[in-house]
Amino acid sequence: MNRLPHCCAPLQHHWPLPHPVPGAVLVSCAFDPANLAADDFRRAAIEPTPSLQRSVAKRQAEYLAGRVCARAALQRLDGRDYLPATGDDRAPLWPAGISGSITHGKGWAAAVVARSSDCQGLGLDQENLLETERAERLMGEILTADELQRMDRSQLSLTTTLTFSLKESLFKALYPIVHKRFYFEHAELLEWSADGHARLRLLTDLSPLWCHGREIQGQFSLQGDQLLSLVSV
Incomplete structure (x- = not known):
């Protein structure tokens, strides 16, 4: 069972923007690299890449937070349990028929997803x-x-x-x-x-x-x- 990493606060299912996008789901969370624990990737059932394993706590925490939000958004959208991998161009790899975007800034991360039939493309930035x-x-x-x-x-x-x-x-x-x-x-x-x-x-x-x-x-x-x-x- 996937558990929330120690570095992440409880997930927020909300729409923090002025205009809802029909069919879209947005999930966010606060995170704190200082709270990153040695078992956080295992807790979240996320396999870190070799480069991610070598990276600083800030990069690991923001990656965890973004991917945890993305998985939760997809679960809320259509019930699937899916974790977007990272492509050669460093962009998230979404399931067929899904549009999505992940962002993370200083202590906050979010992901937004929608069916491609509802939204051809999504771009989120903080x-x-x-x-x-x-x-x-x-x-x-x-x-x-x-x-x-x-x-x-x-x-x-x-x-x-x-x-x-x-x-x-x-x-x-x-x-x-x-x-x-x-x-x-x-x-x-x-x-x-x-x-x-x-x-x-x-x-x-x-x-x-x-x-x-x-x-x-x-x-x-x-x-x-x-x-x-x-x-x-």
Whole structure:
């Protein structure tokens, strides 16, 4: 029987974003690498890879938390007991007919899943708000020239972090569909609002369907200095 690792707090079955996605299930948990126990992988019935065994406690705890959430989300979705492995591209390997995404940040992890018939792609990303000085340094790498021109400098930290996170979520949602990598300069955040709504646009051709100019809706929530974003297609 699968048990919760010592490093993980009880699982939360909830929807921490403003707009529910029909058919999707999200599970999250807090985790603390300081509480990682020697038997946590065995307790959770998760087999660590050799590289994971050699990694630091933080990496082991966040991996455990993310996979525990993913397995619980799949169980809630359709009753299956399935643990996503990791592909050569380091992305989770979901069962046939399932879309999903895993994220983990500072002490928190989550997974979202849905049947592919309900949702073709899902991208979930959690970030800590960038400090203003770091946002200043990174904004030129994350934002396009047009995004920089539209930016409200009074919200520099939030805008830079949000743009980063939504583009990460967009990549996670589309990469399993198009099987083609793309980067920050290949999409732009057109607009976002305080109610958690966002709109993005592709600036490159990824496939005949996902081409330059295609617009995609996103959403986000902000709790303290923790930002969570989701792109579903």
